[in-house]
Amino acid sequence: xxxxxxxxxxxxxxxxxxxxxxxxxxxxxxxxxxxxxxxxxxxxxxxxxxxxxxxxxxxxxxxxxxxxxxxxxxxxxxxxxxxxxxxxxxxxxxxxxxxxxxxxxxxxxxxxxxxxxxxxxxxxxxxxxxxxxxxxxxxxxxxxxxxxxxxxxxxxxxxxxxxxxxxxxxxxxxxxxxxxxxxxxxxxxxxxxxxxxxxxxxxxxxxxxxxxxxxxxxxxxxxxxxxxxxxxxxxxxxxxxxxxxxxxxxxxxxxxxxxxxxxxxx
Ligand SMILES: NC(=O)c1ccc[n+]([C@@H]2O[C@H](COP(=O)([O-])OP(=O)(O)OC[C@H]3O[C@@H](n4cnc5c(N)ncnc54)[C@H](OP(=O)(O)O)[C@@H]3O)[C@@H](O)[C@H]2O)c1
Numbered sequence: 001x002x003x004x005x006x007x008x009x010x011x012x013x014x015x016x017x018x019x020x021x022x023x024x025x026x027x028x029x030x031x032x033x034x035x036x037x038x039x040x041x042x043x044x045x046x047x048x049x050x051x052x053x054x055x056x057x058x059x060x061x062x063x064x065x066x067x068x069x070x071x072x073x074x075x076x077x078x079x080x081x082x083x084x085x086x087x088x089x090x091x092x093x094x095x096x097x098x099x100x101x102x103x104x105x106x107x108x109x110x111x112x113x114x115x116x117x118x119x120x121x122x123x124x125x126x127x128x129x130x131x132x133x134x135x136x137x138x139x140x141x142x143x144x145x146x147x148x149x150x151x152x153x154x155x156x157x158x159x160x161x162x163x164x165x166x167x168x169x170x171x172x173x174x175x176x177x178x179x180x181x182x183x184x185x186x187x188x189x190x191x192x193x194x195x196x197x198x199x200x201x202x203x204x205x206x207x208x209x210x211x212x213x214x215x216x217x218x219x220x221x222x223x224x225x226x227x228x229x230x231x232x233x234x235x236x237x238x239x240x241x242x243x244x245x246x247x248x249x250x251x252x253x254x255x256x257x258x259x260x261x262x263x264x265x266x
Contacts, residue, residue, distance in 0.1 A: 004083040006132040009033045009073065011064060011121065012091030014041035016189025017139065020214035021088055022049070022057070028218065032057035033077060033084075035064070036091065058082065064091050064117040065109050070124050084125040085134035086221070089118040092139060094154035094195045096260060107153045114157035122168060126177065135178030137221045138165040142185045142206075142234050145241045146249050150257025154195075158183075162227070169226045178224045182217035184208060185234035198264050205233050 008025045012018035014036035022032055026049045034042045039061035050056040060076045062069050077083055092114045095106055122136050129135060143151070144158030165181035172179055186202030187210050208231040220228035229235045241249065 004078070004081055004128070005031065006085030006128075006134065007031045007033045007058065007077065007082045008086040008088060008134075009035060009077070009084045009121075009125075010088040010090060011035045011117075012139075013045060014038040016191060017184070017187060017210045017213050018088075018090040019045060020210040021090055021137075021217065023211075024214045024218045025086070025088075026052075026054040026057070030086065031055050031082070033060055033073075033080075033082065034058070035060045035062055035073060037061060037063050064121075065112040069117060070120045073121070074124065083128040083132075085129065085132035086137065087121055087125055087129065087135075088137045088139075089121050090137075090139040091117070092157075094143075094151060094191065096151055096196045096257065096264075098150060099152045110153050110157055114154070115160050118161060119164060122164070122179075126172065126175070129177045130172075130175040133176050135180065135221055135224075136165070136168065136172075137217055138179070138181045139217070140165065140181045140183045142183050142229065142237055144183060145238050146253055147246070148257055149250060149254035150261065151195075155253075166226055178221055180217070180221040180225050181227050182213065182220065183227060183229045183234075183238065184213045185229075185231055185237070187213055196264070197260065201260055201263060206231065206237075208234070 008030040010018055010022050013022045013034035026032055034057045036042055042059040046057045046059050058080050060073055062072050138161055140161040141158040143155045144162040148155040162181050165179055169179040185206040187208055189210055213230045216228050216230040229238050
């Protein structure tokens with residue numbers, strides 16, 4: 001059997017945190033496969049990395065919300081003689097608004113991407129991750145530590161990502177596979193615009209750059225950390241939130257989201 005060469009697959013590599021993760025993995029000498037829907041952006045990033053002397057990444061244009069996305073990625077990798085050593089599940093989006101007032105298909109598409117595709121991709125390549133002593137880096141969020149009326153489905157998807165990834169960390173450890181969940185607070189990317197916010201209202205104390213988020217995620221994965229929360233203030237939030245009564249949290253998170261909607265005039 002011909003040996004397949006190991007690559008790091010990064011989803012959502014056409015923007016924001018995913019671009020920076022691609023830069024960090026490439027800098028550290030990993031061969032890459034970049035996945036997202038906007039193929040032109042993936043090619044532009046692949047060209048830039050190649051021009052900087054790195055191996056040219058494979059480009060796989062795929063809508064991860066589609067049911068056959070994982071098969072498509074597996075086929076594309078095999079056709080190029082590659083298989084995953086690291087699986088970076090970064091693609092994701094959020095939507096602001098009361099869940100029952102929003103189009104149902106948009107809320108369910110969020111679950112398809114943030115939960116279903118992430119789960120499928122975390123599990124589908126376990127054998128090749130083990131063969132290459134690699135791992136999984138799943139992008140969660142500080143949002144996963146609490147419920148938030150006004151962004152209910154997004155916060156719930158991220159709670160799933162944290163719970164699933166922490167358990168998978170324990171399950172795959174005996175096979176030599178690292179699993180890390182990266183939980184950023186606010187990061188200036190296209191996320192806010194996609195979520196329906198005209199301006200980013202995140203407090204600057206909590207905001208961390210996408211470059212730093214990617215660096216910390218990479219380092220945490222390589223060190224076998226279970227969870228990484230970039231930024232001291234965000235770390236503090238994740239320690240304090242479990243101690244606060246749920247009713248208080250719901251009130252505080254709900255009024256923050258309501259203020260955000262009011263500021264947008266929505
Ligand atoms: N920014 C923040 O404040 C923040 C905070 C905490 C956690 N996060 C998490 O960080 C991750 C990256 O977000 P970001 O801030 O970098 O946002 P972003 O700039 O909007 O980038 C999102 C990426 O996901 C990809 N994507 C979206 N839908 C997709 C689909 N159906 N199929 C394939 N790819 C898809 C997008 O590519 P295409 O549109 O080209 O497909 C893009 O590359 C997400 O999981 C997000 O939840 C973000």
